[in-house]
Amino acid sequence: MLPTPDDLSDGKDAGLEPVGEVAGDDLERYLQALIAGDGTTCVHVVDKALAAGIPVPRVYEGLMKPALYRIGELWARNQVSVACEHLATTITEGLLNRVYPRIVHARRCGRLAVLATVEDELHQVGLKMVGDLFEMHGWDARLLSAGVPLDRLLDAIERERPDAVGLSFSVDLHVDGLERMLRGVRAAYPELPILIGGQSLTHGGHERLDAYPGVTCIASLDDLSRLLQSEPRWICGPADQAL
Numbered sequence: 001m002l003p004t005p006d007d008l009s010d011g012k013d014a015g016l017e018p019v020g021e022v023a024g025d026d027l028e029r030y031l032q033a034l035i036a037g038d039g040t041t042c043v044h045v046v047d048k049a050l051a052a053g054i055p056v057p058r059v060y061e062g063l064m065k066p067a068l069y070r071i072g073e074l075w076a077r078n079q080v081s082v083a084c085e086h087l088a089t090t091i092t093e094g095l096l097n098r099v100y101p102r103i104v105h106a107r108r109c110g111r112l113a114v115l116a117t118v119e120d121e122l123h124q125v126g127l128k129m130v131g132d133l134f135e136m137h138g139w140d141a142r143l144l145s146a147g148v149p150l151d152r153l154l155d156a157i158e159r160e161r162p163d164a165v166g167l168s169f170s171v172d173l174h175v176d177g178l179e180r181m182l183r184g185v186r187a188a189y190p191e192l193p194i195l196i197g198g199q200s201l202t203h204g205g206h207e208r209l210d211a212y213p214g215v216t217c218i219a220s221l222d223d224l225s226r227l228l229q230s231e232p233r234w235i236c237g238p239a240d241q242a243l
């Protein structure tokens with residue numbers, strides 16, 4: 001049986017404004033379409049959810065993310081091909097681009113986040129969602145391409161002078177690269193807040209990250225939203241309509 005949003009989306013009770021959720025049968029329809037490579041149906045399901053007033057972050061957390069997680073499980077069990085996984089990613093990235101105009105008009109407050117994946121890390125969909133969420137909260141977000149090495153990240157920080165850096169970490173084996181990046185950024189910028197997210201954090205073993213000052217681990221868009229709305233140094237003025 002396919003999972004429902006309740007099974008799969010974490011942080012459902014985010015304490016945000018009253019929100020809608022994607023219905024279980026829409027998630028099922030979306031997932032089957034994603035597996036079949038049927039982008040048109042995926043577009044319809046997303047458009048329907050947005051037309052029903054479901055906020056963009058809920059569409060990300062309650063539809064796009066659980067469907068990709070499910071594809072990952074099926075891929076790990078050899079029940080879908082690598083090609084299917086690639087196509088599912090391409091469709092999802094297309095949908096993110098389609099949704100983006102809804103959020104791009106959000107008010108800006110002059111704060112900036114530089115976002116990157118950990119060295120050698122190619123998973124970038126979650127980070128794109130994170131960039132969108134920052135923008136919805138009035139920040140500007142600069143997304144570096146996936147897998148940038150430390151020196152390129154440091155160049156970007158030097159150029160952009162961000163208020164925060166976000167790193168995405170999906171594959172457990174990339175933990176050494178993550179620590180290298182933390183050491184490098186910390187050495188050059190002792191005060192710069194660093195956020196780390198990505199599903200490897202949910203697999204334990206990240207206690208070693210506690211050794212790095214000024215680093216906050218965030219599990220989901222709901223947690224990030226809470227941070228951006230509740231802690232004074234992260235708040236960037238009133239949240240906008242897409243939330």
Ligand code: B12
Nearest residue numbers: 069072121122123124125126166168171172197198199218
């Ligand atoms: C698509 C995909 C790929 C694509 C990625 C393409 C792309 N453009 O991104 C490709 C084909 C490249 C790929 C490759 C590999 N993959 Co892959 N992949 C996936 C898959 C199916 C979906 C990933 C995804 O987009 N998820 C949806 C997003 C929205 O979720 P998310 O990343 O968790 O992000 C959310 C949160 O974590 C958080 N977040 C994420 N980043 C950040 C950052 C910050 C700052 C914050 C605050 C929050 C935050 O916000 C997001 C929204 O909630 C996953 C399955 C899965 N469970 O995700 C496997 C998966 C991640 N891959 C896996 C593996 C093993 C690999 C490979 C090693 C396979 C191989 N043998 O080659 C390679 C590694 C490549 C590399 N060097 O990185 C494993 C990882 C296992 C592990 N624990 O280490 C998974 C879990 C599949 C599985 N079930 O085993 N993969």
